[in-house]
Amino acid sequence: MELLEVKGLTKRYKDFLLDDISFSIPPGFIMGYIGKNGAGKTTTLSAITHLIKADAGEICLEGMTFRKDPVTYREKIGYVGDASYFPADLTRNDIRIILRNFYRSFDEKKFDDYMEKWELPKNLKIKKYSRGMKVKLMFASALSRDTRILILDEATNGLDPMVRREILELLQEYIEDGKRSVLFSTHILEDLQNIADYIYFIDSGKKVLFDTKDELLETYLLVKGGTEELTPVIEKNLTGIVKNGYGFEALYDTGKGDFLPTGFSVEKPTIDEIMVHMLQ
Amino acid sequence: MKIIIRSQSELPIYAQIMEQIRSQILKGEITEGTVLPSIRKLAKETGVSVITTTRAYSELEAAGFITSVPGKGSIVLPQDNALLREQYLKQIEEYLTEAIRTAELIKLDRSELSDMLEALWESKED
Secondary structure (H helix, E strand, C coil): CCCEEEEEEEEEECCEEEEEEEEEECCCCEEEEECCCCCCHHHHHHHHCCCCCCCEEEEEECCECCCCCHHHHHHCEEEECCCCCCCCCCCHHHHHHHHHHHCCCCCHHHHHHHHHHHCCCCCCCHHHCCHHHHHHHHHHHHHCCCCCEEEEECCCCCCCHHHHHHHHHHHHHHHCCCCCEEEEEECCCHHHHHHCCEEEEEECCEEEEEEEHHHHHHHEEEEEECHHHCCHHHHHHEEEEEEECCEEEEEEEHHHCCCCCCCCEEECCCHHHHHHHHCC | CCCCCCCCCCCCHHHHHHHHHHHHHHCCCCCCCCECCCHHHHHHHHCCCHHHHHHHHHHHHHCCCEEEECCCEEEECCCCHHHHHHHHHHHHHHHHHHHHHHHHHCCCCHHHHHHHHHHHHHHCCC
């Protein structure tokens, strides 16, 4: 059974349409949900966490819908967002009390261990926390419960490389037993380059592609060359050609066969480069 | 077991993992019967995706280096050294033939080519 299954998710706003989004994540894997700002990432995640109500479509978590059992559904989800969702005047201990009252599976010992490990100050109000501290408090809250999926909405934005690396390790630890998964939206694609199993790429509310990351990285090559060597046949077969005064850069889909003459520079692209050229 | 992932490498990550485990098995640094770390543990420790390590292990299995035993994990199989030696000899022959062909292109003669081989052999790192 898939851990998370999203089928035909649709949400219409006055000037934006999230259009028929479908994907699934098997248990024990990490999916990167990528796209530029305003592509529909947060709308999708908010529908899954049920912060907003979708106009159409079905979302199943371990085969269960929100409607069937809202309490259990919420228990299964750990969420970390871009901005802190804690009341700014509270301390970490206030949060601990709230979580204890709100979630059946909240593990106080685990929460305290994270507080200790990350040295979050006991009496400081959350509004005085740095960005890194706020993110750590959100992660501690999500990881101290018995959840099945971690949903991260731009959670690593604005963090220093040390904290980001620590978080990536936590995510891998989270899925290690093969029963839990991570859905990770970000535009810092470097974070996904290594650890993501699947990539869902969305633009203007629509799917651009959905594949395993390995397949994606092996399908495309980054081609560079002089503009004068760009014949109409080559130009037709390349994706997302960007020209500058001295040459061009584009994606080459290796599935289209070998139409490139020698003399072009060819290298492996990053996910970043794939995204940039696909949006050309 | 030692595994180093290079992000700048031409080889995909699964192939890097596969190559390194294979070479350590061939050199006898990982011995027959050794239980390799689980796919998920290896993914976590090396910071790569589970799909990537799964692929590395299944290619090692297909090539006859390891076998997966339910409940125990992936176990290193005994290697038929005579057969492997044969395969490597064939590979060396191919490379040398290629070198001879390339030498002919620029009219390098036989003794110059073998001097080059000698020199390379002398200067190789151990």
